[in-house]
Amino acid sequence: EDQVTQSPEALRLQEGESSSLNCSYTVSGLRGLFWYRQDPGKGPEFLFTLYSAGEEKEKERLKATLTKKESFLHITAPKPEDSATYLCAVQAAGANSKLTFGKGITLSVRP
Amino acid sequence: EPEVTQTPSHQVTQMGQEVILRCVPISNHLYFYWYRQILGQKVEFLVSFYNNEISEKSEIFDDQFSVERPDGSNFTLKIRSTKLEDSAMYFCASKQAYEQYFGPGTRLTVT
Numbered sequence: 001e002d003q004v005t006q007s008p009e010a011l012r013l014q015e016g017e018s019s020s021l022n023c024s025y026t027v028s029g030l031r032g033l034f035w036y037r038q039d040p041g042k043g044p045e046f047l048f049t050l051y052s053a054g055e056e057k058e059k060e061r062l063k064a065t066l067t068k069k070e071s072f073l074h075i076t077a078p079k080p081e082d083s084a085t086y087l088c089a090v091q092a093a094g095a096n097s098k099l100t101f102g103k104g105i106t107l108s109v110r111p
Numbered sequence: 112e113p114e115v116t117q118t119p120s121h122q123v124t125q126m127g128q129e130v131i132l133r134c135v136p137i138s139n140h141l142y143f144y145w146y147r148q149i150l151g152q153k154v155e156f157l158v159s160f161y162n163n164e165i166s167e168k169s170e171i172f173d174d175q176f177s178v179e180r181p182d183g184s185n186f187t188l189k190i191r192s193t194k195l196e197d198s199a200m201y202f203c204a205s206k207q208a209y210e211q212y213f214g215p216g217t218r219l220t221v222t
Binding site: 042100 | 115146153159167210213214215218
């Protein structure tokens with residue numbers, strides 16, 4: 001069974017204080033690992049897809065990396081508007097496979 | 112920018128009643144999904160749909176649930192006889208190739 005574990009559950013940062021969010025996974029043949037942002041009461045908003053170990057993707061203050069067992073979402077010099085829950089999900093091999101999500105990491109950035 | 116839309120945003124129903132949740136996926140997408148998120152818990156897969164048939168379904172998606180693509184634009188989730196434990200946010204998602212894009216969700220409250 002595919003499993004995704006995210007840590008820590010919650011993270012409070014001061015504006016400008018960089019940090020990393022962790023996503024550990026087990027999956028039978030990884031097709032892709034996905035990061036989403038979710039604001040309260042809203043749907044997940046797509047951020048990144050990573051397909052193979054060693055791959056990195058960047059968008060503004062966010063950078064996602066992937067190894068064979070985990071992924072990190074690095075946040076550089078965060079701003080209060082980066083406050084949200086960040087979800088990690090994996091998709092097993094198969095074109096139409098479902099996403100298996102972790103519980104998410106709730107990030108709060110104080111001004 | 113194209114987006115997935117869902118209606119209604121909030122549905123309140125009594126236990127035992129039937130509800131239909133509606134989604135309009137992004138127009139050139141071919142794969143469609145329903146997920147749900149119980150308050151404070153992780154996003155869970157319900158069902159995937161491709162080429163007018165169910166591709167995969169989870170244990171949650173029992174005989175009380177059904178999906179339909181009645182025309183070229185809508186994708187619906189029907190719950191035949193709602194239970195208290197069906198109260199959750201229901202998200203529709205669609206994809207063309209790799210990334211699944213989520214709608215804003217329908218909050219279903221069963222009383």
